[in-house]
Amino acid sequence: MSMxxxxxxxxxxxADDILAAARRFIxxxxxxGFSYADIAEVVGIRKASIHHHFPxxxxxxxxxxxxxxxDAVTGMTELERNVPGxxxxxxxxxxxxxxxxxxxxxxxxVCALLASELPALPPEVAVEVRAYFQFxxxxxTRVFERGAAQGTLTIAAAPRAEAEAFMATVHGAMISAxxxxxxxxxxxxxxxxxxxxxxxxx
Amino acid sequence: MSMxxxxxxxxxxxADDILAAARRFIxxxxxxGFSYADIAEVVGIRKASIHHHFPxxxxxxxxxxxxxxxDAVTGMTELERNVPGxxxxxxxxxxxxxxxxxxxxxxxxVCALLASELPALPPEVAVEVRAYFQFxxxxxTRVFERGAAQGTLTIAAAPRAEAEAFMATVHGAMISAxxxxxxxxxxxxxxxxxxxxxxxxx
DNA sequence: GTCTGCCTACCAACTAGTAGGTAGATTCCT
DNA sequence: AGGAATCTACCTACTAGTTGGTAGGCAGAC
Numbered sequence: 001m002s003m004x005x006x007x008x009x010x011x012x013x014x015a016d017d018i019l020a021a022a023r024r025f026i027x028x029x030x031x032x033g034f035s036y037a038d039i040a041e042v043v044g045i046r047k048a049s050i051h052h053h054f055p056x057x058x059x060x061x062x063x064x065x066x067x068x069x070x071d072a073v074t075g076m077t078e079l080e081r082n083v084p085g086x087x088x089x090x091x092x093x094x095x096x097x098x099x100x101x102x103x104x105x106x107x108x109x110v111c112a113l114l115a116s117e118l119p120a121l122p123p124e125v126a127v128e129v130r131a132y133f134q135f136x137x138x139x140x141t142r143v144f145e146r147g148a149a150q151g152t153l154t155i156a157a158a159p160r161a162e163a164e165a166f167m168a169t170v171h172g173a174m175i176s177a178x179x180x181x182x183x184x185x186x187x188x189x190x191x192x193x194x195x196x197x198x199x200x201x202x
Numbered sequence: 203m204s205m206x207x208x209x210x211x212x213x214x215x216x217a218d219d220i221l222a223a224a225r226r227f228i229x230x231x232x233x234x235g236f237s238y239a240d241i242a243e244v245v246g247i248r249k250a251s252i253h254h255h256f257p258x259x260x261x262x263x264x265x266x267x268x269x270x271x272x273d274a275v276t277g278m279t280e281l282e283r284n285v286p287g288x289x290x291x292x293x294x295x296x297x298x299x300x301x302x303x304x305x306x307x308x309x310x311x312v313c314a315l316l317a318s319e320l321p322a323l324p325p326e327v328a329v330e331v332r333a334y335f336q337f338x339x340x341x342x343t344r345v346f347e348r349g350a351a352q353g354t355l356t357i358a359a360a361p362r363a364e365a366e367a368f369m370a371t372v373h374g375a376m377i378s379a380x381x382x383x384x385x386x387x388x389x390x391x392x393x394x395x396x397x398x399x400x401x402x403x404x
Numbered sequence: 405g406t407c408t409g410c411c412t413a414c415c416a417a418c419t420a421g422t423a424g425g426t427a428g429a430t431t432c433c434t
Numbered sequence: 435a436g437g438a439a440t441c442t443a444c445c446t447a448c449t450a451g452t453t454g455g456t457a458g459g460c461a462g463a464c
Contacts, residue, residue: 014409029322032234035453048456049410057454108318112374115381116310116318120231133381157394165371165391168378172314172370179317179335189367192359196398216443237419251444253421 015053017043019064027108030117031061031125058122065128068110069135076139086147087198094170094190101174102183112171133167140167153197162197169193217255219245221266229310232319233263233327260324267330270312271337278341288349289400296372296392303376304385314373335369342369355399364399371395 021042025034036057040047054060083092100106111132118126140163147153155162173189223244227236238259242249256262285294302308313334320328342365349355357364375391 028319029234030232030319032231033319033322036455037452045409046411047454048412048414051455052409055455107321111381112377113318115377116315117230117232117235118380119309120235130381130383133378137378156398161390161394164378164387165375165395168374168391169367169371170374171377172372172374173367175314175317175373176335176339176366176370178320179313179332181332185366188363189370192363193367196358238421239418247443248445249420250422250446254443257421259420 014043014045014049018045018050018053018060019067022060022064023068023110026061026064026110027106027113030113031121032117058124061122062124062128065111065114065125065132069128069132072132073135086143086150086153087194089143090153090166090194090197094194097170097174098187098190101177101186104183108174108178109171112174137163137167140164147197152199154199155197166193166197216245216247216251220247220252220255220262221269224262224266225270225312228263228266228312229308229315232315233323234319260326263324264326264330267313267316267327267334271330271334274334275337288345288352288355289396291345292355292368292396292399296396299372299376300389300392303379303388306385310376310380311373314376339365339369342366349399354401356401357399368395368399 018039021039022034024042025038028034036047036050039050043050050060054063079089079092083089097109101108111129114121114125114129115133118129121129137160141160144153144155144159144162144166148155148159157165169189173186176189177183177185220241223241224236226244227240230236238249238252241252245252252262256265281291281294285291299311303310313331316323316327316331317335320331323331339362343362346355346357346361346364346368350357350361359367371391375388378391379385379387
């Protein structure tokens with residue numbers, strides 16, 4: 001098989017393979033839940049070679065979270081271009097995670113997990129996690145502001161508070177789905193939450 | 203100062219000291235975020251002596267979570283005896299956690315944190331975490347059922363779904379408070395959530 | 405000919421856990 | 435009551451394996 005061009009979805013770049021493996025491990029057990037040896041084994045490389053790409057574990061996780069945020073920024077921007085209505089934005093966002101949880105590809109948000117063990121994280125990683133929360137909260141706040149102004153979302157409190165509550169529910173639902181080991185729990189939790197926010201249209 | 207009798211709140215029992223230290227460490231960084239050496243240092247005991255009380259780390263965390271659940275069961279039972287109204291029960295429950303987060307004594311629920319890293323936990327611990335979620339979800343479901351029947355809680359979906367959503371919001375709010383490093387975030391999130399559930403009385 | 409990407413071979417520190425001993429309190433037997 | 439056996443709670447000293455990280459070499463590409 002030719003290697004002329006790498007697949008446009010799964011990169012054959014080793015650094016990206018390391019990042020992908022690290023993400024899977026972090027999603028499973030957090031910052032202290034994996035080692036360079038674990039990554040080396042799944043990537044098919046020697047432990048020392050990881051240090052060539054990421055000098056330290058802090059470097060690795062820092063760039064991982066930074067890229068995670070970048071992907072979220074571009075993803076949300078693109079989402080807003082394709083799906084402009086606030087109710088549809090919220091539905092698409094939660095639907096994305098429902099899908100991730102159901103097919104077990106990304107059963108929880110990397111930053112939600114890292115935030116839960118934030119005091120034990122290296123400060124360089126902690127600051128990136130905080131940046132993710134600030135971005136997501138800001139994005140959701142703008143969605144709620146727009147929805148409230150248009151009357152397409154029914155909110156009782158300030159957009160900022162509603163956005164924070166919504167984000168908290170999504171993150172908590174990921175944890176509950178994990179605790180119960182039931183992929184449908186996430187959808188069960190988000191359904192009434194969305195229903196309260198979106199005025200009846202049927 | 204006399205040491206004639208130990209304080210009736212803080213037991214001088216070594217096993218309990220170990221459990222208390224372990225809880226603080228787990229709350230900070232999860233199951234893999236601490237070692238026997240860490241506990242030994244803060245308890246003022248040698249590392250090997252911990253094995254006398256808890257043969258393995260699994261034993262330690264297992265009894266820790268089991269006792270955590272027991273305390274929750276008795277706490278909720280007592281709460282229901284003193285505070286019978288569903289709205290007040292929810293307010294007291296969230297108020298308890300708001301207090302814990304503000305005084306930094308228990309900045310997050312042990313089981314919410316452990317659930318987030320559930321796939322990496324020893325199965326003996328995972329089963330205890332699941333039991334906690336099942337109890338809390340069951341208790342909240344009964345509160346919502348009663349509130350709906352009395353008309354003291356305004357719920358749109360099934361009591362079970364509302365209870366799960368409420369629990370998820372509480373757990374997510376703990377994580378957000380941690381991410382922002384702001385103790386008031388928890389209260390900001392729970393205020394609109396409670397407001398939607400509790401009919402206006404003013 | 406130097407740069408990239410990977411290797412082998414290390415290292416010191418740390419991990420949970422074990423072996424075996426000791427001082428003091430408790431219990432059991434006569 | 436007094437001695438023996440046992441139990442509790444801790445200790446020192448150790449183990450095998452793992453942790454993140456380093457030093458230095460080597461093959462191939464630009």
